[in-house]
Amino acid sequence: MSAWKRSLTMQLGALFAAIAVVVFAAVGIYLYQALARQLQERDDADLIDRISLIRHLLDETATVTDVSKHPHQFLDAVDIHGGYLLAIETTDGRPLLRNVGRRNFTIPANAVATARAPAANDVIGENEVGGGGLRILAALGEAADGSVVRIVLARTPYDRSALLAAYRLKVMAAAIGGAILTALMGFLLVKRGLRQVRQLADQARKVTAHNLAVRLDAATAPNELLVLADAFNAVLDRLQKSFEHLSQFSADLAHDMRTPLNNLMVQTQVALSQPRTNEEYQNLLSSNHEEFERLARMVESMLFLARADHEEILLSTEQLDANKALEQIAEYFEAPAAEAGIGIKVRASGTVLADLHLLRRAVNNLVANAVRYTPNGGTIWLEASAADGGMRITVINPGVGISAADLPRLFDRFYRADRSRSSAARSAGLGLAIVRSIMTLHRGRVRASSELGSTRFELFFPDRRTDT
Known part of the structure; x- marks a missing residue:
């Protein structure tokens, strides 16, 4: 059997470490998911704000053709470096402005009407080809001349993914570090807590066949060990009582058997000391027979008691x-x-x-x-x-x-x-x-x-x- 299996302290320390890993991981996952939702909600709110800004710029644009002639004001509003993709097109699908490059994403068929402000539930998720989940919002905008265009704005997930990846590493490091710290502290605390068990064991080692009066100090034992200490003391009480009873029984047995045995030896020695008549030998045998009968009854009684004690009858x-x-x-x-x-x-x-x-x-x-x-x-x-x-x-x-x-x-x-x-x-x-x-x-x-x-x-x- 390995030392780990024999050591309750090591087993409890490992158990504390496992519990710490599970707890830290569960808390980390919860916080990770909460952070991911918060970042997504932030991105969706940013999409709504920027769509509203683009609509405002369209209101100040004379015609839709000016969008193609002066794209920078729209692109600056979007902030390319923030990871936004912008596409503006006419209602019949003719592109007016696109900064998506080779990126492909699905343009929603339904767009928020010009008379309504975008809301969070208008934002949809889309898996961009080549990685990451885009957040896309499509809305209709109206130029100063009344022409309507479709505005599609997408938020790339790269900065959000990088933040979440860094956070995930921190959560994993915290879980591992917390598990190691908890295991060490648990090991030390359990070792300190089990010191009372070792004290009880030291007291139990003092119990010998010649010192059955020793008892475990149950008064100082913790509640969890009180039952064990009391049970052990009860066993010692019964053992001491049985030992004393057995010692007394052995002494009484030796005393009671010594008398008939002495009688047999003395009578036989006296008879053998000199020649005797047949009648004297017969009397000796008759007396010896009585002693043998007494010994037989005693042995039979003791056998009966022994079998009765073990319920063998x-x-x-x-x-x-x-x-x-x-x-x-x-x-x-x-x-x-x-x-x-x-x-x-x-x-x-x-x-x-x-x-x-x-x-x-x-x-x-x-x-x-x-x-x-x-x-x-x-x-x-x-x-x-x-x-x-x-x-x-x-x-x-x-x-x-x-x-x-x-x-x-x-x-x-x-x-x-x-x-x-x-x-x-x-x-x-x-x-x-x-x-x-x-x-x-x-x-x-x-x-x-x-x-x-x-x-x-x-x-x-x-x-x-x-x-x-």
């Missing part, structure tokens, strides 16, 4: 009977709930537009948490009811509740509201993050609220999918 949405879907979930948790001494009740009606598998997974995660934290003798409620624009599914359980400080981060990955009560072997802190991802895939939302003695999770499924 295809939904198979259908209208589901809300009561039937929740009854099946309650039945699935009937045994662990009974073992914990708690009950599960369903209160639902209507239909919900959702993917059955993902709906069950989201509600299962919520119910699993509810079973874990509901005290003995408590009851978990699974409710579904129509809401504005969709269906709301709610999981309510009694208990100590969740603190207000934990609610905003409740759906973050690897976050546990109560680490002292949360068994690391049973929970990786990804269940609620999966719930939020499932609701995002459905273009819905999830909300948690808690107060002393009760915790409530609400899932909202819109009645139709709308891309956002």
